[in-house]
Amino acid sequence: MTTPPSSASRFRLIPMAPRDPHEQGRSASMLELFFDLVFVVAVSIASVQLHHSLTQGHVLDGLVAYGLVFFGIWWAWMNFTWFATSFDTDDWLYRALTIVQMAGVLVLATGIEPAFTDADYTLPILGFVVMRLAMVAQWLRAARTDASIRRTAQVYAGGIAAVQVLWLLQLTLPEVPGLISLVLLIGVEVAIPVIAQRRGTTPWHPHHITERYGLFTLILLGESLLASSNAIIEAVHDAEALGRLISIGALTFVATAALWWIYFWPPHHRSITSFGGSLRYGYVHYFVFAAAGAFSAGIEVEIDVLTGHSELSNPTASFAVTVPVAIFLAGTWWIAIRDHADRLVNTAVPLAAVLVLCDPLIAVPVTLTAVVLVLVVVVLVLQPPAQTGCGPAS
Template identity: 30%
Template sequence: MIAAIPVARLFRTREEGGDRVAFVELFFDLVFVFAVTQLSHHVIEHLTPLGVLEGVVMLVAVWWLWIYTTWVTNWMNPQKGPVRWMLITMMLGGLVLSTAIPEAFGDRAAQFAIAYLVMQVGRTVFVAISYAVCDDRTNAMNLVRIALWFVLSAPFWIAGALLGGEAQLPLWAAALAVELLGPAFRYWMPRLGVSPPETWQVAGGHMAERAGLFMIIALGESIIITGTLFSRSELTTPSVLAFLAAFVSTILFWLLYFSHGAEHGARFIQASRNTGIIARLTYTYLHMVLVAGIVLVAVGDELVLAHPDDPIDGTTLVIVLAAPALYLLGNLLFKRSIGRPWLRSHLLGMAALTAMYLLAPLIPGLTALAVTWIANGVLALVVLIDELVWPHEEEAVSDEEEAEFDLEGFDRRDAEEQGASGVGQ
């Protein structure tokens, strides 16, 4: 298949328009709309600390699949037949994996683990072969190292699926830990060494746009849950108010990320000389926190819509307040990583949500609906402060300074040495 067209054309050019998001990438994302919905339902149906941890493990796996594929399509041209068919094949694998999520810690553990490994290893080998055929030995060896790190994690995935029970969660968590540590070690392998810095540069605009699109996917899933539940609910004043509260929270989440984050992040990474470091920290790792917050708020919306006027229980209280707090934390870290100061509005918002959690048990008859609107009020205040403050304080950092900004935890010498030593796929 690779020989059917000039192999060099399998990879993107960096000419104007060469890094735009292709329609097939959006088509590929459809599977992940389903995956995120399945994750929300899993947490709802297993609303215990163990069930939440299982959901976290699967969420990281789903995100890891998606972001690695995003790195690949940042380098390769999805408009070309072999790359397009690779993505379509990945869609099939993603559908198999997504259908296993409800019973991934039960009868379908093997289905989830095998689908995950086949997708990660298969896609990586495809890219390695593509580079090899193009006589790009450096990048080919880079992908070989990544494939070998997936091979290192494979025994943990398989053992967890086969053993099941109490052993499954720690084994799968160990598998993901291996994969998450791979970039930190620059995918070091005996005799093969580490990935050289030049192999990690990315088209910043494409990476930022793809991350923003996944945020829309996750927010869309929240809307799907809200609409579905409301269509099945009795039309009462509490149910209408709960429906409106869920819709308002989705809008506020969108404003927090897209008003002063998404476009600024795109400009920041495009202006940087070290796009790989930014892509790793900002778009590969920190966005996991943002997506987790959105998934959790969808769970909270479902709980509130089911019993809007009942006195709030401890579990619902934690989820309804933890979701916006986690999302604020993710936005705080995301915006800091793209050159913004530590946003006091976000810190104050998290403090207010924490205070509400501590005070809620002291308020008799407090309903889930009331807590949701209070949380929305906190988020609205944060958005309002950002709208008033941003043009004066937050924009004090010029575009030129942004390009020179050293990411937290990296000095300039390390940035120059490691280049784009981030997660590559």
């Protein structure tokens, strides 16, 4: 029998029983919002380093480093988010372990620049291990409380702990084998939830989970707004490129606002009503999140091209904008829109993802992207909400 969450032990700890997935009024806690602030730092540094790599012409190396570093950021964030929706007790030990994870994020963030410049992933891996070991402690605590999820929690704890040993051993490998092992270990990491949940599914609160994903999306889109303002700032100091910089700043703002509109149009909570749906929603968000972060880097690359500070040509630089936008659109459509929209919307959004890739053919950067995104928003506005919940998510 599960101990009621309200009854505290003599150590002032609340038993970590699964929370009610139908709990009324469940929303992000102040601790979760504080947790997200640390990730702002890591995301910002990753975006800046991607921008530098692309501007210097190190496209492949920059994309590989960005993909690996962003995995560490996203995976640690996502694992905490799904755990919190099931077991958040908000007592002192839960808070302390969460703060340990935040410290791990800062260690990871410190190592992002060496990862890009020297392919040195030592600090990102150490920070990642700190975050994951804190999750091991959380899962062991959950395993002690409720027999119905004990086996699941034990598999999570054991699997995560074992992989962290492998991450530390990876640091001893030479560069090429080390890079290959990074990819393999990422595959093992993403397999742990699939294996563990087969032992028994932990409960999740659909509205709480999708709110958490929405808040992280806002963080990433905020990076694009920063890039938009940077274009205006550069325009003040560069009279020759004044008109083009102001143009790209305004178009970036429009495109970012449109991406926000498109992402929050569907009822996201309806996409995670099954375990398979939750896996798709959770895992595909890696590409949505990474694309949103890369979009801001692409805008900065465009600014560098316009001001003569980039090794890239105009068309190549434009792809740094259009590819992330296309991935963001396609990912959002697949995980949240396609099952809750009519044929017109399900044609417009994927078609838009294809059309924005044509932007490099346009003389003014980001123009076609902004126009296409605005047209998608018009389609969404004109479509009446369907009985299945189309329209803005409540």
